[in-house]
Amino acid sequence: MEKNRRKFLKNLGAGVAGTVTLPLHSWANSSESLRTSINHLKQFPDKKTEAYWETVAAQFKFAKGVHYFNNASLGACPLPIREATNAFRNTLDDFPSKYMWGGWDAEKETTRKKVAALFSVSEEEIALIHNTTEGMNLIARSLELHIDDEVILADHEHTSAVAPWTVWQAEKGIKLIRPILPILPKTKEAIVSVFRNAITSKTKVISLCHIVNTNGMMLPMKEICDMAHENGVLVAVDGAQGAGMVQTNLREIDCDFYTVSAHKWLFAPKGIGIFYAKQEKQSLLKPLIVARGYEDKSIRRLENYNTRNLPELLALGAAMDYRNAIGGDVIHNRTYELKHYFLEKIKESKDIILKTPSNDYLSAGIQVLEIKGKNVQEVKDTLFNTFGIDSRPMSKFGLNAVRLSFAIFITKKDVDMLVDALHSIATG
Known part of the structure; x- marks a missing residue:
């Protein structure tokens, strides 16, 4: 009986050891996905090029047809962070007590x-x-x-x-x-x-x-x-x-x-x-x-x-x-680059009324605008139903304006598409 007991304990120990190796493997996978994404970005020594930001944008995934200008409501995880999160979840469920209480x-x-x-x-x-x-x-x-x-x-x-x-x-x-x-x-x-x-x-x-x-x-x-x-x-x-x-x-x-x-x-x-x-x-x-x-x-x-x-x-x-x-300074500068690009595109329009302070020390990656003579809810609905652009309607304080967010996954092509949509609604 003692021999059988020792054999059982030996097999149990081997089983536990096996479960411990799984989390380590999952962690390695999550790190590898992140490293791969970062290495793709490192192919661009100049982070000011639009090709660089298009590569960043490609690392975010949205539902088909959705152009996401609503980051101020809720942000999106890039794909490598989604994968890392799931790998950590798998690690935890592979050995719950170890990783919830002390293992991490x-x-x-x-x-x-x-x-x-x-x-x-x-x-x-x-x-x-x-x-x-x-x-x-x-x-x-x-x-x-x-x-x-x-x-x-x-x-x-x-x-x-x-x-x-x-x-x-x-x-x-x-x-x-x-x-x-x-x-x-x-x-x-x-x-x-x-x-x-x-x-x-x-x-x-x-x-x-x-x-x-x-x-x-x-x-x-x-x-x-x-x-x-x-x-x-x-x-x-x-x-x-x-x-x-x-x-x-x-x-x-x-x-x-x-x-x-x-x-x-x-x-x-x-x-x-x-x-x-x-x-x-x-x-x-x-x-x-x-x-x-x-x-x-x-x-x-x-x-x-x-x-x-x-x-x-x-x-x-x-x-x-x-x-x-990517770099905090780089993201900061890109935010203002997109803001300036957008404002330059709409500055001649008499139908698009900016409701956000234009000075850089008074605003950044959130811009709010009214389309003259149009109800904000109708503008928001048309932006999404016709153009796939998700935005946030803002009615308080008499704004009657849609809120647009310029996050790092927004490219200048996206801004061009947005501006065309706004002009279409304004003149429609």
């Missing part, structure tokens, strides 16, 4: 470091959460505010940024101040002054978007942060529309908190987000969820969900590798 600890920290480098901050200031909404809830629920304290939220804030302050603070008697932003400001000061004039002795927080989702207006983060801190006011930033589209140095901006959905302009899987908290302000925060290990004093306590979406988290690291292969 080093890889998680590597991803954190890559994200920290993106924002020019320490990895000890980065938590890997689910999305921007979670980050805004984390801030709004954590801060110890008192009756009659004030939080400034301008009128263009996203609902997911306003709702947390409404539920966690306004219902306790904290006042939400809603100043009105200009739709087409000409200068940074025109925006900064709105926030400056809203501050009182009771103001504790300014909560604002980096880039508003309504008309693509980019707010002057550093100037607002400097002004707020001079008045002893914290700054919390909804960075969903900023990070990845434009270079974002959080050390230079000097906000206190910044939160991002990585599925937009970072082209990572859905359900993974980034939360930045300045080191000296982390003591103000409390986790939304507590589990074993809640005593951890580091920023990791804010992401302690026990079981969680680790394949998507690690694929965020792969998305950082993909982005770095």
Whole structure:
């Protein structure tokens, strides 16, 4: 019997060892796909050529006939990141307990470091959460505010940024101040002054978007942060529309908190987000969820969900590798190249009315426009039903305009096609 028991244990050990090799093989496959895609891009020493960007575009896949100008709503993963995510999922399911609880600890920290480098901050200031909404809830629920304290939220804030302050603070008697932003400001000061004039002795927080989702207006983060801190006011930033589209140095901006959905302009899987908290302000925060290990004093306590979406988290690291292969500065410059190319194409049209500030320091890869005399919903429907162009209709603030996103998979040929479609609708 002892001989049979030893034989059984030997065979069991061999079986377990076999299951361990499978995840390693899956990981290698995910890395190989990413390396292949990056090597294709390396064939172009000059990243300014349209051929280079057409190669980037080919690494994204959309449904047949769809021209995707709606990245500000929800981004797409390039094919190598899709494959990496699936490989990580297979790895996890090949040996669930190993990889959910400890097997990927080093890889998680590597991803954190890559994200920290993106924002020019320490990895000890980065938590890997689910999305921007979670980050805004984390801030709004954590801060110890008192009756009659004030939080400034301008009128263009996203609902997911306003709702947390409404539920966690306004219902306790904290006042939400809603100043009105200009739709087409000409200068940074025109925006900064709105926030400056809203501050009182009771103001504790300014909560604002980096880039508003309504008309693509980019707010002057550093100037607002400097002004707020001079008045002893914290700054919390909804960075969903900023990070990845434009270079974002959080050390230079000097906000206190910044939160991002990585599925937009970072082209990572859905359900993974980034939360930045300045080191000296982390003591103000409390986790939304507590589990074993809640005593951890580091920023990791804010992401302690026990079981969680680790394949998507690690694929965020792969998305950082993909982005770095192109280059943050290169992506930033391409964003403005497409913006300028588009604006040049429509500048002579009397029927296409731009509803986004044109200055480069006030807008970037989101452009919003109205077609004179046309209802925005009809324009949106015609763009899609006739031309396959997906966009977002914006009706608030009297915009009556479609929102267009110029992500890295958009080529100049795509822009030409878009402009032809807009002219066709305008004259039809």
